[in-house]
Every structure is written in structure tokens, then in C-alpha cells.
Amino acid sequence: MYSPEFRREAVAALKTSTLAEVAANTGASPSSLRRWVGRSDLADRPRSGRPPIQDTADQVVEALVATAGARISGKDYSTRALAEATGLSQSIVSRSVRGLTVPLTDVGGGRELSLVAAGFPLLILGARTEDAGGEDGGGGPAVPPRRIQRRIAGIAAALRSAGVGRWAQRFDSEHRQVPTDNLLELIAAGGSDRFLVFDPLGEVPVEVVAESDSRVEVHRDFAEFLEALKDLLAGCQDIPGSLLDLLSARVRNGLEGVLWRDSVGVDASRSSMSSDSMEISSWLPKETRSITEHLAIALREEIIDSAYEPGDRINPRLLSRRMRVPRASVDAALRRMVDDKLLDGSRGGARIPLITTGDVLDLYAARMAIGEVVLRSLSLRPQRYLVPVQLALRQVEASAPTRSGIDVEDADLHYQQELARASGLRESARVFEAVTLRLRLFISVLQLDYSPASDRIVSDDRAMFAALSRGDAKTAIEVWRGKVDNAVRHMAGLLGRRRFDQELWTQLTRSLA
Known part of the structure; x- marks a missing residue:
């Protein structure tokens, strides 16, 4: 396919050379040259007929993945299941999903998500680096890498479907529901956390970035921000399901007013691993509830939040942090649950049991x-x-x-x-x-x-x-x-x-x- 510049140069050459000479020099056919001479506009014309299938597939898959929430890790959202649901080929669906995430080899790191906040015209992600230590210390994902890879796709799809990439085209005051100063305060209060900011209108003061000692990374281009976001998420030990559930529920609202911290969806109707959720689920008397009973209740939330599947090993360090109880207590409780046949301990550690x-x-x-x-x-x-x-x-x-x-x-x-x-x-x-x-x-x-x-x-x-x-x-x-x-x-x-x-x-x- 010839570019508009090529066509213009070929037509201009016809003023000083013959048709045969221009065709020989440019490689264009004489019939094309005659057609170009008769055109008043040499720009690319819209192509008629069926649109490219991959572009259509990308939009369909993006819409499905954006509203999956924590279920994105399950079998219902595998490329095969998505292909069956959409009628598209699995290879086309796989290309669409790959465009939303990162290669599996890039997944792995010691970061922990600490904050996600959105309010036109700013979107902020905060992450901290976990201290290495112990057999389950920092330095690698706390859940299977493929699960993180899929959840990256879920977050990227939610941001795209919510129209965050079009914020730069909005009027300055349109839909401004959250004061910018409130969002900037979240960065100031973040301590040593690293922040990734999408700021299409340039609202983040230059001094904030300058004084952050490289803690704050600001992007005005959405495509660049999305790539940086994928890299940040790929370096996380886990991407909590409560965040995906919150984003998927708010996609249609453009993510206005979303605030999520430390595995607790503040704006969600039901948080996944908070002290409040422990109280909501407290069907055992508080005064007689043991750490094992606490853990059994919290583990249910954790399974949903991290989409554990039968055979998966429970990560005690991650559970300890989310329950805010000592690691030794969690280890003891997991052993008790293995003894009580609530968990499978036949292959070392504590695993989700296989259910027949x-x-x-x-x-x-x-x-x-x-x-x-x-x-x-x-x-x-x-x-x-x-x-x-x-x-x-x-x-x-x-x-x-x-x-x-x-x-x-x-x-x-x-x-x-x-x-x-x-x-x-x-x-x-x-x-x-x-x-x-x-x-x-x-x-x-x-x-x-x-x-x-x-x-x-x-x-x-x-x-x-x-x-x-x-x-x-x-x-x-x-x-x-x-x-x-x-x-x-x-x-x-x-x-x-x-x-x-x-x-x-x-x-x-x-x-x-």
C-alpha cells in the first residue's frame, strides 16, 4: 500500500517525466499513476467492507475482561472460554489478551499494592517494596504468576473501558467529583511508597515530582502510563481481587471517586479482607472465637480475593499480613486446619483441598x-x-x-x-x-x-x-x-x-x- 506522500511525489514527477519513466522509477503501475492524476485528494481513503477482525475482537474481549473482577483468574475467563463465549477463534482472543498484559516471564517481584485512587483528572497507583525475609519473603509473587498476569489484563481492560484514556479530551471542569488536592494529599501521606500517576492535564505540581526523590512517576500520555502500570503490577507479589471487583463495578461510572487501600476497597459495598468484613462474617461468638476460627473465616475471604483453586498452596506470610496477626499464629492455625482436614497437608505446607x-x-x-x-x-x-x-x-x-x-x-x-x-x-x-x-x-x-x-x-x-x-x-x-x-x-x-x-x-x- 502506497503512502499519500509517495502518491504526491509520483504525480509531481509526471510533470517532468513520461508515464513509463515514472512507473519504472517508482515501481507503481501506469494504471495507478493515471488514477492518481485524476484524483484531487491523494490521502488514504476509508476502506469499505468488513472491519479488521482483530480490532473488533480487542474491543469485545476488553469489555468482557473489564467486568470480570476477581473472577478473571478462573476458568470462565481463560482464552478458550472467552473464545467459546464470543464465537472468535482462540488465537485471536489470545492476541487480544496479550495486548492487555505482560509476558509471563516478566511477572515476579517484591512489591505490594498499597493504594489506587481515581478522580478526573488524576489516577494514582501506590506500591511499596516488601522486606525480604523468611521462606516466603519478598522477591517473588505470593500467588501463581499466571494469576497475576491475568489480573493485570483485568485492570488494564477496566481502565480502557472506563474511558480513562480519553480524559485528555474532556473539558477541564467536566465530571470533577474529587478535588485534586485530596488526591495529591494521598501522595504526600504515602511515605516511602512509589507512586505512578496518570495526569493528562498536568495538574501535579512540578515541585511534588522534584521533591519525591524519584518516588513519583507522572505520565500525561495514556499509552505510556498503561505500559508503566503493567510493569508496576508485574512486579507485585499479588493483585488482590477486591481491587478488581471494585474497578469492575465502577467501570460504567468512569472510575470517578474510586479509592482502594491495602486490600480494602473503601468504596466497595463489601471489603474483602478488613476488620469490618471479619465482623460481618462473624457467625461464631466473639468471646469464644479462637485464632483457628478467625483464620477459617478469613481464609474464605482470602480464597475469593486471590482466586485460589484446588491444590494451590496457602501463602502464610500473605495471610498473616492481611489478617494483621503474627506469622507464628497463622502457621499454628494452618497446621490445626490441616489436622482437622479443612486443608490438605499431604504435599507439604497447607493447600486448598481437591473437592470431589x-x-x-x-x-x-x-x-x-x-x-x-x-x-x-x-x-x-x-x-x-x-x-x-x-x-x-x-x-x-x-x-x-x-x-x-x-x-x-x-x-x-x-x-x-x-x-x-x-x-x-x-x-x-x-x-x-x-x-x-x-x-x-x-x-x-x-x-x-x-x-x-x-x-x-x-x-x-x-x-x-x-x-x-x-x-x-x-x-x-x-x-x-x-x-x-x-x-x-x-x-x-x-x-x-x-x-x-x-x-x-x-x-x-x-x-x-
Whole structure:
């Protein structure tokens, strides 16, 4: 394809040379030269027909990846899954994803993300370097490099889809929701953190950069900023899922007013690893909760946040930092969880257990049996023992309208645990709690979403409470069996490949009828 400059030079040469001479000297055909002479404009003309497939694929893949959140690390967002979802070839999808991230060989470093803040016209990322030390010290990723590689793509896609690259074309006062001085204060308060800033309008004072001792790196060109951002993220030990969830939720708002710090999405409706989230998930009594129980609850959040998969090794240093408890306590708690079969310790360290269909059926059969004993006992007790259960039911009813799967799950398990406590059967309640710990782990690993079933959960819990209030154990148990049956079918179905084993499930629960 000839450039406009080439065409102009060839046409100008025709004024002093023959058509044959210009064709021989330039390599252009005589017919092209005649056509160019007849044109008033020698600039490139728009091409008609189908647009380049790769450009279209880039836009489609970018839109999907931008809203994936922490799920970007899962199988649903592999290049094969994206190709199947879009109808594009896997090679084309792979090229699109590669354009959003970095090569796997570039991943690895000792940085830790500490801050992400956005408000037109500034976008700020803060990172600190972890001190090396211990077997899991700094110097390498705390999670599998491929997971970081995918999460880089998720963040890059979110920034592009949110229109951050078009900030330079906005009017100066358009959509300015966060005062620039507030964003600059975050840099000033960052201590020794390194900051990467996208500043298309030149709002960062020159003295801030000059006095930062190379801590602040400012870019006005979005493409350059995006490459620097990929490099910074590639050098991180982990990219928390709470950040991806927050960005994916705010893509349509242009990331206005986003503020995220130290694995806690301040603007998110639900933070992933904060002390507040520990309180929200506290279905165990605070005064009797051990470090192991703390860890079991926090580990569920960590699995979702870092997208751990079956067989992955738990990083105790990372968990210690996020829980803000001593490393020795975390190590001891992980060993206890291995002993209790909550985690797999067969290959050294503590790993997420491999979950089979048989494991799911076994767990729910045990839960169904214990639940029936609990409900029979509770139906015989005075009404005053149902007060904590009623309060827990109100939490379930309050969580359902939010359509948050995590909130619905927490509230429902809390309600079930209050049923066990109120039964007056200490051993049954203790075993029920142990089974609940394992159930939480299963739910996290399989990434179950309870939001579509929220109405059914509320209906079942109300029906059980109403039956218990009447002392009607038979009806309460019927509702409980239906509730467990629905849950086990849903969970077993997510294991893929193998269908729900109806025969085995019937054999395990037949004697309970």
C-alpha cells in the first residue's frame, strides 16, 4: 500500500517525466499513476467492507475482561472460554489478551499494592517494596504468576473501558467529583511508597515530582502510563481481587471517586479482607472465637480475593499480613486446619483441598443428619430459645434485597448456626460448626453465587422458623431436607464433567426419611 506522500511525489514527477519513466522509477503501475492524476485528494481513503477482525475482537474481549473482577483468574475467563463465549477463534482472543498484559516471564517481584485512587483528572497507583525475609519473603509473587498476569489484563481492560484514556479530551471542569488536592494529599501521606500517576492535564505540581526523590512517576500520555502500570503490577507479589471487583463495578461510572487501600476497597459495598468484613462474617461468638476460627473465616475471604483453586498452596506470610496477626499464629492455625482436614497437608505446607462429588455428597449428608437432630430438639424447647434464631432470620431477610451472594450466604449460615446453638445439644452444635467450616471452604473454592437463590433461601428460613414456633418438627425437617437437597445439587453440579450422583445421594440420605 502506497503512502499519500509517495502518491504526491509520483504525480509531481509526471510533470517532468513520461508515464513509463515514472512507473519504472517508482515501481507503481501506469494504471495507478493515471488514477492518481485524476484524483484531487491523494490521502488514504476509508476502506469499505468488513472491519479488521482483530480490532473488533480487542474491543469485545476488553469489555468482557473489564467486568470480570476477581473472577478473571478462573476458568470462565481463560482464552478458550472467552473464545467459546464470543464465537472468535482462540488465537485471536489470545492476541487480544496479550495486548492487555505482560509476558509471563516478566511477572515476579517484591512489591505490594498499597493504594489506587481515581478522580478526573488524576489516577494514582501506590506500591511499596516488601522486606525480604523468611521462606516466603519478598522477591517473588505470593500467588501463581499466571494469576497475576491475568489480573493485570483485568485492570488494564477496566481502565480502557472506563474511558480513562480519553480524559485528555474532556473539558477541564467536566465530571470533577474529587478535588485534586485530596488526591495529591494521598501522595504526600504515602511515605516511602512509589507512586505512578496518570495526569493528562498536568495538574501535579512540578515541585511534588522534584521533591519525591524519584518516588513519583507522572505520565500525561495514556499509552505510556498503561505500559508503566503493567510493569508496576508485574512486579507485585499479588493483585488482590477486591481491587478488581471494585474497578469492575465502577467501570460504567468512569472510575470517578474510586479509592482502594491495602486490600480494602473503601468504596466497595463489601471489603474483602478488613476488620469490618471479619465482623460481618462473624457467625461464631466473639468471646469464644479462637485464632483457628478467625483464620477459617478469613481464609474464605482470602480464597475469593486471590482466586485460589484446588491444590494451590496457602501463602502464610500473605495471610498473616492481611489478617494483621503474627506469622507464628497463622502457621499454628494452618497446621490445626490441616489436622482437622479443612486443608490438605499431604504435599507439604497447607493447600486448598481437591473437592470431589463424593466429598460434597458426604458433607451435605452429614449436615442433613445433624440438622434433623437439631430441629427435633429445638421444636421441644420453650419459645424463648428461638429469640436468637429470629434475630438471625432478620439478617437473612435484610441481606436478600442486596443481591450480594456473599451477604446472603453469610446470613444464611449464621441463621443455621443459631438453630444449632438454640437446640441445647452441645455436641451436635459443635459438630455442626465443624461441618460449617468445611462447607464455607467448599463454597469458596467452587465460587458459589447465592444471589440467584436469595428469595428461596428467605422463604425456606421463614418456613422453618414458623414450624419451630408451632413446635412442628416434621414440617421444619421437610423444609430443611429440601433446602439441603437444592444446595447439594447446585454445588455438585459446579464440579463439571460428572453429573449429580442421584443414586449415591439417595443411599446416603434414605435412612433419614
